[in-house]
Amino acid sequence: MKRFIAIAGNVGAGKSTLTRLLAERLGWQAFLEAVDDNPYLADFYQDMRRWSFHSQVFFLSRRLRHHRYLLDQPGSVVQDRTVYEDAEVFARNLHQQGAMSERDYRSYRELYEVLTSFLPPPDLVVYLRATVNTLLRHIAQRGRTFEREISPAYLSQLNDLYEEWVQSFTLCPVLTIATDDLDYVQYETHLDLVIARIMDKLQGKEEVVLQANPAIMLKGQK
Numbered sequence: 001m002k003r004f005i006a007i008a009g010n011v012g013a014g015k016s017t018l019t020r021l022l023a024e025r026l027g028w029q030a031f032l033e034a035v036d037d038n039p040y041l042a043d044f045y046q047d048m049r050r051w052s053f054h055s056q057v058f059f060l061s062r063r064l065r066h067h068r069y070l071l072d073q074p075g076s077v078v079q080d081r082t083v084y085e086d087a088e089v090f091a092r093n094l095h096q097q098g099a100m101s102e103r104d105y106r107s108y109r110e111l112y113e114v115l116t117s118f119l120p121p122p123d124l125v126v127y128l129r130a131t132v133n134t135l136l137r138h139i140a141q142r143g144r145t146f147e148r149e150i151s152p153a154y155l156s157q158l159n160d161l162y163e164e165w166v167q168s169f170t171l172c173p174v175l176t177i178a179t180d181d182l183d184y185v186q187y188e189t190h191l192d193l194v195i196a197r198i199m200d201k202l203q204g205k206e207e208v209v210l211q212a213n214p215a216i217m218l219k220g221q222k
Contacts, residue, residue, distance in 0.1 A: 002074070002075060002076050003028070003077075003202060004070055004071065004076070004077050004079070004122045004123050005022075005079070005122055005123060005125070005126060005198065006078070006079040006081070006082040006122040007019050007022075007078065007079065007080055007081065007125075007126050008081065008082050008084075008085055008125050008126065008127045008128065008162075008166075009127060009128030009129070009130065009162070009179075010128075010130060010135055010158050010159055010162055011135060011139065011147065011150060011155065011158070012134075012135035012137075012139040012142075012147075012155075013128040013129075013130045013134075013138070013179060014128055014130070014138060014179055014184075015033070015080045015081055015128060016032055016033065016080050017184075017185060018126070018128065019031075019032060019078050019079070019080040021185070021191055022078045022194075022195065022198075025191065025195060026076065026078075027076075028075065028076040028078050029070075029073060029076070029078070030077075030078055030080070031066060031069075031070055031078070031079045031080065032080045033080040037062075038055060038058050038059060039058070040055040041055060045149075048094065048099040049098070049099050049100070049101070052091075052094045052099050052100040052104070053100060053101075053104040053108060056090065056094070056100070056108055057108065057111070059086045059090075060083070060115075063081070063082075064083055064115055064116075064119065067079070067082075067083050067119055079122070082125060083116060083119070084125075084165070084169065085162075085165070086112075087108070087109065087116075088161070088165040088169075089158055089161045089162055089165055091105065091108055091109075091112075092105075092161055093157055093158060093161055096157075097157070121171040121172040122172055123172060123173075123202060124172060124175060124198065124201055125169070125172060125173070126174075126198060127166050127174055127175070127177065128177050128179050129163075129177065129179060130159075130178075130179045130180055131159075131180055132152050132155045132156050132159065134179065134180045135155050136155070173201055175198060175201040177197070182194070
């Protein structure tokens, strides 16, 4: 049976890494987020209020195109970041912080709601929950230049919006994975646990949050 799952989470939560590992283990197609091809991104970081609407519309159009492409694939796919996060978390945060005007935000939301109403959702959203300290550690490890100035306060704001979004999201099932004590790169048993919970959720089992116990999980083969 074809499956379409999407990995959601804050900057530095480990979405791309988990996407690649799941695709390799399950033989699915991975579709990774491309952040460097946004022609507005550099301008956005220089003047957020001026360029936030343009940047978010670009991300929305690109994400919608990718989502449609993945729906049309014959085999199972796993996607790095969902189309929903752009609107429900990032654009909303820009509006709340005054970096997107009320007029631009309303226009953006209307466009998002109309377009996503025609788009079938994934079979499952996997939400990677991480504390700010974990996010900052991951961001430092990967060393992207444009992420160097991301503040703990900004990540905390996004975390709050992610939690609100996940609580209200009803288009498809959500599996929440608490990642602070997980290392599915170094420990194969951690990846095994994540995959088992994903499969359980796809089969309709109701466990909502995967919370690792490091005292148990750090045992086993790498």
